[in-house]
Amino acid sequence: MTTQATAPAAPARRSSRPSVPAWFQEYGVYAAVAALLLFNAVFTDHFLTTDNLRTQLIQVAPIVIVALGMALVIGTEGVDLSVGSAMALAAALLPLYLGYGLVPALLIALLAGAVVGAVNGALVSVVGLQPIVATLALFVGGRGIALVMADGQLKQIVNPDLLALGTGSVLGVPLVVVIAAALALAVAFLVHRTTFGRQIVAIGGNRSAAALAGLPVKRVLTGVYILCGVLAALAGILATARLTASDPSSLGNLMELSAITAVVVGGTPLSGGSVRVLGTVAGALLMQLLRATLVKHDLPDSTAQMAQAAIIIAAVYVARERRSR
Amino acid sequence: MKLSSSLAASPAGGSAPPSPKAADAHGARPSGRERIAELVQRQGVLAVLLLVIVIASFVYPTFATLDNARGVTVQASFLAIVALGMTLVIITGGIDLSVGSVFALGGVLAAWASQWGVLPALLVPLVVCGGIGLINGLLIARAGMAPFIVTLASLLGARGLLLALTDEGATTYLVPKGSFFAELGQGSVWGFGYPILIALALFGAGGLVLQRTSFGQTLFAVGGSSDAATLMGLPVARAKIMVYLLSGLLAGLAGAVNAARLSSGVTIIGAGMELDAIAAVVIGGTLLVGGAGSVSGTLWGVLLLAVIQNLINQIGSLNSSYQSVVSGGFLILVVVAQRYLARSRRTA
Numbered sequence: 032m033t034t035q036a037t038a039p040a041a042p043a044r045r046s047s048r049p050s051v052p053a054w055f056q057e058y059g060v061y062a063a064v065a066a067l068l069l070f071n072a073v074f075t076d077h078f079l080t081t082d083n084l085r086t087q088l089i090q091v092a093p094i095v096i097v098a099l100g101m102a103l104v105i106g107t108e109g110v111d112l113s114v115g116s117a118m119a120l121a122a123a124l125l126p127l128y129l130g131y132g133l134v135p136a137l138l139i140a141l142l143a144g145a146v147v148g149a150v151n152g153a154l155v156s157v158v159g160l161q162p163i164v165a166t167l168a169l170f171v172g173g174r175g176i177a178l179v180m181a182d183g184q185l186k187q188i189v190n191p192d193l194l195a196l197g198t199g200s201v202l203g204v205p206l207v208v209v210i211a212a213a214l215a216l217a218v219a220f221l222v223h224r225t226t227f228g229r230q231i232v233a234i235g236g237n238r239s240a241a242a243l244a245g246l247p248v249k250r251v252l253t254g255v256y257i258l259c260g261v262l263a264a265l266a267g268i269l270a271t272a273r274l275t276a277s278d279p280s281s282l283g284n285l286m287e288l289s290a291i292t293a294v295v296v297g298g299t300p301l302s303g304g305s306v307r308v309l310g311t312v313a314g315a316l317l318m319q320l321l322r323a324t325l326v327k328h329d330l331p332d333s334t335a336q337m338a339q340a341a342i343i344i345a346a347v348y349v350a351r352e353r354r355s356r
Numbered sequence: 357m358k359l360s361s362s363l364a365a366s367p368a369g370g371s372a373p374p375s376p377k378a379a380d381a382h383g384a385r386p387s388g389r390e391r392i393a394e395l396v397q398r399q400g401v402l403a404v405l406l407l408v409i410v411i412a413s414f415v416y417p418t419f420a421t422l423d424n425a426r427g428v429t430v431q432a433s434f435l436a437i438v439a440l441g442m443t444l445v446i447i448t449g450g451i452d453l454s455v456g457s458v459f460a461l462g463g464v465l466a467a468w469a470s471q472w473g474v475l476p477a478l479l480v481p482l483v484v485c486g487g488i489g490l491i492n493g494l495l496i497a498r499a500g501m502a503p504f505i506v507t508l509a510s511l512l513g514a515r516g517l518l519l520a521l522t523d524e525g526a527t528t529y530l531v532p533k534g535s536f537f538a539e540l541g542q543g544s545v546w547g548f549g550y551p552i553l554i555a556l557a558l559f560g561a562g563g564l565v566l567q568r569t570s571f572g573q574t575l576f577a578v579g580g581s582s583d584a585a586t587l588m589g590l591p592v593a594r595a596k597i598m599v600y601l602l603s604g605l606l607a608g609l610a611g612a613v614n615a616a617r618l619s620s621g622v623t624i625i626g627a628g629m630e631l632d633a634i635a636a637v638v639i640g641g642t643l644l645v646g647g648a649g650s651v652s653g654t655l656w657g658v659l660l661l662a663v664i665q666n667l668i669n670q671i672g673s674l675n676s677s678y679q680s681v682v683s684g685g686f687l688i689l690v691v692v693a694q695r696y697l698a699r700s701r702r703t704a
Contacts, residue, residue, distance in 0.1 A: 110504070112631070154688070161644045163451070163504075164691050167631060172684020178677035288508060301502045331524050336516030340509040344495065347505045 056349050060297055060313045063342075067320045075327050085205060089273070091319040092211040093118075093266040095312055097286055098293040099218045100259030102311045105294050106222075107235040107252055108303025109155060109162035111259045114290055116173025117147040118267030118283030123177040125193070125268065126186040126277045133192045137268060144264025145257050147173060152253030170287070177279035186277045197272025207269050214262070219308040228306075231255060235303025292318060292339070296346040317342070393697045401640055401656040401690070408663055416670045424666065426547055430617075432662035433555040434459075436655060437610035439633040440555075440562050441603030443654045446637050447566070448599050449579040449646025450503040453630045454492065455607040457514035458485045460626035462611025464518055467529035467621030470537045477537040477616075481608040488514055489604020493597035507600075511630070522623050531619045541616025551613050558606070562651045575599065579646025635683065636661055639690045660686070 055062070071078040097114050104111045121140035128136040147169055154165035188194060199206040222228035230251045234241045242248045263283075271277050297314030298307045318339060325335045396403075413420035438455050445452045462481035470477035488510055495506045519525055531538045543550050566572035574595045577585040586592050615621045634644075640657030642649025661683055668679045 154692070158692055158695055160691055160695060163634075164638055164644050164687075167634060167638075168684045168688040168691070170631060170684075171635060171687060172681045175677045175680030175682075175684065179681060183677055288511070291505075291508065295505055301505060331519065333516040333519030333524060336512045336519065340511075340513035340516065343505060343509040343512070344501075347501050348499065 057298075059349055060310055060317055060346070064313050064317050064320060067317065067324060071320070071324055071327070075324065078327065081203075085208075087319055087323055088208045089205050091315050092205075092207040093270045094286070094289050094293060094315045094319070095211045096214055096266040096269070097263050098290040098297075098311050098315050099214055099308065100262035101287075101290040102294045102297070102299050102306050102308060103218065103222070103231060103255050104162070104259045105235075105291070105299055105301060106231050106303055106306035107255050108238070108301075109252070109255070110166065110291065110301070111151060111256065111263075112163065112166040112287045113147055113151060113169035113173055114259065114263040114266075115283030115286040116169055116177065117144045117260050117263035118270065118286060119174045119177040119279040120144070120147060120180075121264035121267035122271040122277045122282045123181040123279040125271055126188060127180065129188070129190045129193065133190060136190075136193075140268050141261055141264050144260040144262070144267075146260070147263075148257035148260025149253065151260065152256030155256065156249040156252035174279065181277065181279045183280065185280070188271060188275050188277060193268075193272050194275060195272075197269060197275070207273065210265075210269065214265075215308060215312050222306045222308055227251065227254065232304060232306060235305070237304070289315075289318070292343055295350075296342060298346075298350060300350060314346075396693075396697060400693070401653055401660060405656050405660045405663065408660065408667075412663070412667055412670075416667070419667065419670055422547065426544075426549070428662050428666045429552050429659075430549045431665075432658050433549070433551040434610045434614045435629065435632055435636065435661070436555045436658040437558055437613070438607050438629060439636045439654050439658050440558055440651060441599075441606035442630075442633040443637050443640070443642055443649060443651050444562070444566070444575060444599045445503075445603050446634070446642050446644060447575050447579045447646060447649045448596055449582065450496065450596065450599065451507065451634070451644075452489075452492065452600060452603045453504065453507040454488065454510040454514055455603060455633055456626040456629035456631075457511045457518065458488055458604055458607040458626075459611040459614070459629055460623060461485060461488075461514045461518045461521075462608030463615035463618075463625065464521055464529060464611075464621035464623060465608075466537070466612035466615040467531050467619075468521065470529075470531045470535055470615075474535070474537045474540070477531075477535075478609075478612055481612045482605055484517075485608025485611070486601055486605045489601040489607075490597065492604065493600030496600060497593040497596035518623060522621075525623045528623070529621045531616060533619075537616050538619055539616075541613050541618070549617075551617060554609075554613060559651050559655055566651060571595065571598070576647055579648070581647075632661065635687050639687060641694065643694075 068079075077083060097118070101111055101114065120143045124140045124143050125136050128139050150169060151162075151166050154160045154168070155162050158165075196206060201209050222231065230241070230246050233244070233246060234248055234251055238248060263286075266286075267283060270282060274282075293315035294311050295301060295314070296317060297310030297312070299305060299311065321338055321342065322335045325338060326332075409420075418424065438459055442452055442455060462485045465481040465484055466477045469480040492503075492506055492510055495501050496503050522528070540550055545553065566575065574585070574590050574592075577588065577590055578592050578595050582592055611626070614625070636657035637649070637654050638644060638657070639660060640650070640653030640655070642653060664682050664686065665679050668682065
């Protein structure tokens, strides 16, 4: 899964002090998801029911979609704080253009995501700003723009085609889950089987070396941020369709944190140079399952947040062991 | 508060050792163009702030009143205190995302503890919030974890602690009426509230520490190059732990003073404050890569954000969403300008 060749070779030399087993570093997040599922299967009533699993998957789908884009950005040693604003922007545009039909409205909403990404990408690659600062501007301003366009109001969505996107299902599997899964496969293909994917990893690993090697650094960086913006806009569209209302003031709030968490817990290092797509999906699932488990056992939200914090620290600590060896 | 307290430190990626005399240390005298670029980078925010204030005073008579000035500055003082800690953290090349949560937590703790008097109302939030900052610092400096992730986790953790303290946000703690603690937030000298004086005193102290002490110089060195600072034998880990500790303490103090002003601990405030603070720091000319910056710039950055917000309120017809649009626009403008100034200085 990872592209770093240094990891597997190390344990032989440091076998005297096996602090964290290598398999745990590699597969810990999947083991944690499996353990949580097992725990719930035994101790939680009505957890492994189709209804409940459907609900969990529907809830996690938008996070997965945003986190996939975030994983690509983090792979280039960047970060995108503006994903929540991109979601809000897409949501604000939908009701304005639904009068012209579903497809034009969707295209315009996705285009807005691409524009957000292009601005971020240009600030990062052409101007040379740090990703945090570059995307902070649209984090602050993007939601404002969305609210200005929507007159600061929540608008009900009445278009049946759009609502079908949010609530429909294929062979019993909710459409949003199918879309998220398909996108995960597409991103995995992109990362592992295309030149663009290899360029992302190379740029994240060592940007100046990649530039010296003649890679189109600016173009790849811009492309990655555009992809991230489009994916965020898509998540905004799907969430809007499911909520049956466009709510630019709250849609996507704290989404950047959830997405970054999923990516990092999934084993993608913040220092770039590697993108773990399956890990990202598992990371999002782990956070969702954790919250659901605590809620089902009547533990308050505060406990869930503190548990999430602990998981993040633990995941990064484990990853740190892997890097330092 | 010295206006020219910022350093002539090296721009992003520059290899010059960060010292107040960095420009001279090269041997060559800085060219006129370089000097102007440096001056704009250093005090450009102040110029923009003054320009905005002058124009606004002519256009909106209600803006240039003493009452309005008092209101704006009191509102800004809380963000200013938080942004002061953030400035120190960012100068070392780090970032503290937990300050918004810690600010809210500090307020709730202060309001809760104020039933036993002023001292507990200040000590409890400082101890707890300082503790969170200390943990951040230890994880970052000793365990070598990324500041972004560590403080992201403590953002969640502090918010969780806050929810647990308030029965999931259902309980609001009130500061007892007539308590001296409430005076700390509501009292004033010549109409200027104590929060302003506290913020000014802290900025004065912060500026002195940063410019006149070896600790301050260590922070710049750590931000310039952590490895080089280690090789020079500087106490890098201790400096990093200290800045996160200070950031936690300042955010907690700001929360406590805010609770004193509101007479209650409000659970829903502080969300997104970390990004406001970062924006103010960046607008103020402190480089996010670390190694260069000033507390005076941060003060002007905070005031600029506050004045923009106030102006948008004055222009009654503009909906408040424009505030974030204008703030975001300013942020882009300032950082892009800084970037090009830094480049022109390096090539000059």
